[in-house]
Each structure stands twice: as C-alpha cells, then as structure tokens.
Amino acid sequence: MEELCYSALDIAAVIASMGLGCQAQAKFLNRIWENERPFLQKDYRDNKRQMILDVSHWLTYFSDKPTIDTEFPVIQKDAQTVGRELEADAYITETSGLDLFFKSVRLRILYGEGKPYIRVKRRTLMGKYGYKRLSPALVEYFHQCIYFYHLQPYVRDYAECQIEDVGIDEMIVFRVI
Template sequence: MQELLYTALDVACIIDMEGLSVQEAVLLAQRMHAEDKSFLAMEYRQNYRKWLWDILYWSDYMQDKIALDAEFPSVQAVSDGSLDVSDWMRDDFDLDLFFKKLRVQILYFGKKDYARMKLRTLMAAYGYQRRSKDFVRFLKTRLIFYHIQTALRGNEVCDVETMDSLDDMITFRVL
C-alpha cells in the first residue's frame, strides 16, 4: 500500500493540474502535512521541510518539463550510461493520481465537500468498457484506502459493484 501514499511528485502534479500559484502550493503543502499526515509517504511524515522542498522541486520540474527532459541524454552521457530512462518512468503513475487528486480536491480546493462523476466516465479514463472484477477490486481498494464514500442521488450510499447503471452519477465524499 506504500504506492497509495502521497509523494511530493504526486502533489506537484496536482498543483500543476490545478494551476496553483506558489503561495497556494505552499498553503496546500502545509495543510496536507498538518491535517493528512497519515496519507503522506513515510519519509515526509516527520519532516515538513523535506516535504515542502521536494514539492517545490517537482513543481519547478513540471513547469519546464519539456526542456529538462530534453537534457536527459546529456545527463545520461555524463553518468557513463549507468542511468536508464526506464528507472525514471512509472507505468502506474496516473492510475493512483486520480484518487489522490480527488481526495485533495474535496478536502482542500472545493467549495463543495463532494465531487460527482459517471461511473462510465471513470471506467473510460482507465480504458475499461465493462465493470470487470479487476476494475471493481482496483476501485474499491482505492476508495477504502482514501476513505471515499460513493453515493447516488439523494445521498443513497451505493456500491460500485452492484450499481444498476454505468450512467448513474456517483457522488464522492471523503469520510
């Protein structure tokens, strides 16, 4: 479950997606460290300074990612070819980022204490067309870990596995 914890890179991606200013980013980092410490990667839980500096580092990277990525071959050449590009890439990055962003959005950004989306839209974002057992297991694991409850209209709590229609609007709330 370590991969589900927030890293500085995750938060920098969220900051970039939301278009936050540096002041807003620092406030977000402070609030997350104070209020959501149990969801932070272990290396950051007792060290706010490292948490903030790493977020700011990755935020700077996100601002000029194309230019910095273009320099990777030069860095690789200086390291005598010991750096492999696959060591710096993660295939599962976007999968968990959606749920991390959803939690942050509900707790820290939103004027509302919920977010809404159709199950079909969520499935399509991950390349699914049907509600497979693997997808449902994946979804439930993240909903439980991030303490997110799903409900239909009228605050009727629902289970994504047994919902009647994929086109029903789901309301996500952090418990």
C-alpha cells in the same frame, strides 16, 4: 498499503492540476502536512522540509515538462559518463495511476477551494485510466482505494452506492467520510 500513500509526485500532480499560485501551494502543502501525515509516504511523515523540496522538484518538472523531456537523452548520457543510470520511465511517463484519482479526490475535497464533493461519470473515470470494463480485480482495487482514502461514492439524492452497481453513464459523487 504503503503504495497508496501520497508521494511527492502525487501531491505535485494534484497541485499542478489545480493551478494554484505560490501562496496557495504553500498553504495547501502546510495543510497536507498538518492533517494528512498518516497518508504520506514514510520518508515524508517526519520530514516536512524534504516533502516540500521534493514536491517543488516535481512541480518544476510539470511546469516545463516538454523541454525537460527533450533534454532527457543528454542528461541520461551525462549521468552514464559518471557511472550513474537514470530511469526514463520515472521522468518521461505521465502519472496516470488510478490511485492518483482517489488521492486527488481526497485532497481536493478537504483542502481545495471548491465544493465538498467531486463528481465524475463512471465511463470518464475508467476511460481516463485506460479501462473499458470492470474486472473483479479492478472492483477490488476501487474498494481498497475508497476504504483507504475514507471516501464514499453516492448517486443521485445522496444514495450510497458501490461503483460496480453504477451504470456506465451515471454520475458518481465522491465525498470524504
């Protein structure tokens, strides 16, 4: 389950998608530290300073990603001259893991300034992450994330549901339980 815990990159991606200002970012990070520590990766559970520094690093990256990506080959070459190697995937690829959706849902509901729920069509959710149909493995992963992040999916009129039972164009409402 450690792979489902929040990394600094995950938190930065959520903050970047919310468009928070500096004070709101600091408040958001403090609330995560105070209330979500069991969900943080082990490196951050006892080290608030490191969590904030690493999130800030990734936020800087997200703020100027095109420029940094164009300079990456030069940085990689410089690293090789001193005997180091940088993994391009860690810096160039988008963070589009399906677990990021569920992390974002939990954090936005609990600590965002908006509504106490998140709505999304099943087609949109699957399409955003490159899935066209529900395989048994994908359904199991949905259930694992929903359980881990203490989420409950609903359809209209607060009727609890299972994601696999919802029609492809139906709206799913997620709430934290």
